[in-house]
Each structure stands twice: as C-alpha cells, then as structure tokens.
Amino acid sequence: MSLREIRRRRSFPNSEYPFNTDIVRNFNSLSIESPVTIIAGDNGCGKTTLLEGVAAAAECILISGEPMEREQRFSPAFALADELKLTWSVKTRNGFFFRAADYVTYTRNLALIKEEAKEKVEEIRARDPFSLEVLPYARTYHDLHMLYGDGLDKLSHGESFLQLFQARFRPGGFYILDEPEAPLSPQRQLSLLALIHDFVGDGATFLISTHSPILMAYPGADLYEVKDGQLQSVRYEDMEHVSLTKNFLNEPERYLRYLLES
Template structure:
C-alpha cells in the first residue's frame, strides 16, 4: 500500500510507513501510546472486513469512522479462511448499545401488555413476546441491571461465536483485574473454536494472553515484542515494586 496523502489518517507515521502485516496467530495484540495509530489501524481493518458494530449496524453507518473507511479502502486483505462471524468493538459503543437494548425491552414490554389488556388472546403479542424472550436468553435480566464490568462480560459471552473474527479496541476499559482474567478465559474458549482476535490494549493483563503475538507500535513501525519487554509491562511491574519511586517526582 503506497500512501502519499497528507491528511488524517494518512499522515500518521504508522500509516505512511505501512507496507504489509500478517496476522499469524489466533490472538494479535497491538500496544502503543495514545496517538500512535493502533485504533485507527484496527478501524481500517474492520472497515475493510465489513465488520458489524456491536449493535449489529454495518460499520459504514458511523460517520465518525469515515477516515478509517477511507483508509480501509486502500488496504488489500488476503484470507486463509474468510468468515462473516464476529464484530468490531469499541468500549465507548457499549453504553449506547446497552441503552438501546433497554429501550427495545421497555417498548416491547409496553406493547405486549397493551395488547394483552385489549385482547388477552390476540396473536399480535407474538413478535413482542419473541423479542423479550430473545433478550432474556442473551442477557438475562438485562445489561442495564448489572455493573458496567459485569455487563461487558455478559455481552461478550452472549455474542462470541465459533469461527469469528473479533476486533476489540481497548476492551479492558471498564474491567477490574479479575474481570480481565475472565475475559481472557472467554477469548481462549473462542480460540479453541477457531476464533481470531485482534486487540488494541493498554492492559498488561490482556497482553499476557497465552500464545498471543504482541506488536509494539513505535516510531511508526510494528515491532514484534516479547511480553516481558513491553514498556507497559515493565513500567507497571516497576511501579508496583516501588510506587514511591515514581510518585515522589509528581
């Protein structure tokens, strides 16, 4: 891919230097400081793949992703096995999705009760009953009644399917350390079912997913990095070993 444009996202060093990249393992993790382009790269891959957003909408429905779609059109992807399963997940999409589900549930329940009150034997209730049943099967009493971190995990557990491509941008955002371990468990279960994951993260816990390839985005390049050599990991370990060493300089 030859990139000569000077506007965003083509002016990012990572994109200007980009030629090719191979996803060789079921889990690929991208690590880098804010602004290095890891999220932009994920968005472009998701756009090229035709990934859906977490709410089920096509990725081209989000105007904020227009630059990523432009970049995605320049990418040429080659597949060993192509899949239509999976989704593109951004942490900030989750709140909107949770609210949308709550609204659908409330509207369906109201319509169901209104019809039942008007005619207890009406078949008009069936689509609303089906909607309520499906939401209960997927999410129990609802994502909105759980803590933010618990509802995140409920969502992943409900939506992960075998043979899927899952592109996750900072999924650790609302998760405690123990919940991040739970997410790793879900990911490993899907890997056994031919799932593939591309994850951008700042979390040293998620970076430790067994068998994952880790690439540090540094100076506009993808640099394959051992876990122990990732700056996030080393800095976190040093901080936990001696917090005051860092805090006294603030």
C-alpha cells in the first residue's frame, strides 16, 4: 500500500469551515492498514469535507470537476490539507479524487473539449493539410478517444462511471472515491467491487466514502462510521447502513406501515 497514515499535525487553528465540522475537529489520525478503507455516515456528517482535505494533501487530481487549486473554491480543502501529515511507504503520482456529485459537469466538459479539438483539426487541415499546428489538437482528440471511446456522455450514467474507472485506474495508484455508488445499480456496484479488487491485486489503495452496504462488504476492508462526530472502527454487521438495509428487506411492511401512517 502506498499511503500508511493520515495524521493531524497540531491543534486546528480556528473555528471556521472546515475546522468547525465535528469530524474534522475531532480528527486525530487514521492508519491505512488495508488496501481498501471505507468511511460511512449520514448525510452532512462531514465525510466529503475530510476526503477533500486528504485529497488536497495527497496532491490528487480532481477527476470529476475543476482542478484543485488554492485560489479557487477548494481553498477550505487546502486549509485542512496544510494541517494534515500523510505518511507514505511509496509516494505515488498515480491516482485521483473522484466526487460523484460533479460527474455530469465533468462528462459535458470532456465532450466539449473533444468536439473543439476535432473542429480545430478540421479547420487547420482545410487551410493547410501539412501544417504541424494540428498536432496538439489531434493528440487531444486521439487521447480522449483512446480513453473513453465515443465519449462518456454517450453511455448511461452508471456505465460511464465504470468506463471512467476502467480507463483511469492504474496499478499502485491511490484513489479517493466519494460516493461512487451514486448512479450504480446493485449489479454495477458488484462490477465496481470486482474492478477495485483487480487493482488492489496490482498494489492500488482506495479510500472510499459510501452509503452502499455492497461496497462496504469488500473482503478485508477497514470500516469506519461517523458517530457523534468521530470516526469509529466498526464491524460490517454493526454498521448502521447494513443493519437498517437488512432489517428493511426482512420486514419492509413494518417500516412502510410506520412511515405511511405517521
């Protein structure tokens, strides 16, 4: 595994965002002892905030949105990153930070870049078939086509997620995935598990925030749940998402009766 530990350097400097969120304020350290570390918790508990800070500290590329640049909207992530110390066994440059919430914008931007490159190639070749000016645009179009075929925007939302991961995962990489199950059916979530497992076998490390009991079931994953504003290690069968889903599937009428009658 590439990343070994995430640790707070000192007391956090102020009570402004992101330091006023419970999960950040209470954070001390997180040891990465499994190739797959999973963090679960209710909406609004601060999972994404913590992952953004780790991603900025790890100098991850933000795959599904704008670049992570201090002067842009990720300055809170870099403020948190400055207070975190990451310990590596081997510092990898392969990897990325993926946020499902930004994915639609990402696919549209890719499609626009590819179309603009194609139009520029056609324009230059119409003016001068032998011009070297065409090369950077032709390479951009070629690289995007090799990675994503006709384009992620031509696939269903779930299919394009998996296509992105298949195209961009690399052996030995470090990947931070924020709710990657968002558009995936249960069957596609199983496909993602299999893909993650393939790359774990090639030395990749994953830090995943999820609501999915399917992803939480990855064999040997270290599981954490945000409880009372703190990261707590928990067994799979004791995770709230797992127990609630299991109980609902066993007795849906009991839950529905209570909800519909209230």
